[in-house]
Amino acid sequence: MDIGYENPNMKFSLRSAALIFKxxxxxxxxxxxxxxxxxxxxxxxxxxxxxxxxxxECYEETGYHFEIDRxxxxxxxxxxxxxxxxxxxxxxxLMKEADIKIVSGVSTDQNHEHLYWIPMERLKHIDLVxxxxxTSLENIPNEITHILSYE
Numbered sequence: 754m755d756i757g758y759e760n761p762n763m764k765f766s767l768r769s770a771a772l773i774f775k776x777x778x779x780x781x782x783x784x785x786x787x788x789x790x791x792x793x794x795x796x797x798x799x800x801x802x803x804x805x806x807x808x809x810e811c812y813e814e815t816g817y818h819f820e821i822d823r824x825x826x827x828x829x830x831x832x833x834x835x836x837x838x839x840x841x842x843x844x845x846x847l848m849k850e851a852d853i854k855i856v857s858g859v860s861t862d863q864n865h866e867h868l869y870w871i872p873m874e875r876l877k878h879i880d881l882v883x884x885x886x887x888t889s890l891e892n893i894p895n896e897i898t899h900i901l902s903y904e
Contacts, residue, residue, distance in 0.1 A: 755796030766841045769807035770794030772825060772890065773815075773848050778870040779890060780855065781881070782814065785865040789880040792845070793861075793868075803844040811848065814861040815868065822847040825893055828900040830883055843883075847893060 757766035770792040773780040781790040793814045797806040804821055811819040826845035833839065857869045871879065877887050885900050 754799055756799060757796060763838045763840060766839075767797045767803075768794055768841055768843045769797055769803045769810060770843050770845045771807050771811050771819065771848050772845055772893070773811070773819065774873075775850060775853065775870070777873050779873060779876065780815075781869050781871050782861060782866050783869060784863075785867075789882045790869065790871065791882050792886070794843070797844075804846070807844070807846045807848075814866070815853070815855055817851060817853045817855070819848040819851055822849045824897050826885075826889070826898050826900050828883060828885070828902060830900075830902040830904065832902075832904040 755766065757764070759765070771794055773793060780793060782793055783790050793811055794807060795810040795813075797803055801809075807821065808819060811817065823846070824844060825847045826843075828843045828845065830841050830843065831839070855868055855870070858867050860867055873891065876890060881887050882904070883902055884904055885902055
């Protein structure tokens, strides 16, 4: 079970996300039900580290085993979906480049989600969430960066 809770005023989730790059492209996910792109990743389960969660989520969504390079961002994100307030804390891990052969448009473990290789120069022009990734992926910092987002 994922770590998080929901009450009448807010939904909270704790997540891990993967930053996967190959040939100057970022691997992103898009759902048939949403207009935006987002990173491979998902909820951290009870008794699971953020590192274990990102490796598990990568395998579930891509079918490949990735290794972590390093933790890059920790984001505290406040946003709304309709009238519902959300807060999430996300650990973004840079993954080591791997010999993977993922074709754009292929489904994840969820048939309504699809993986896409998006050229880095297009990131500013797509609806990417969280929004800070649009510019932060161009120049990934060497140190862990804390991001506070209100969207």
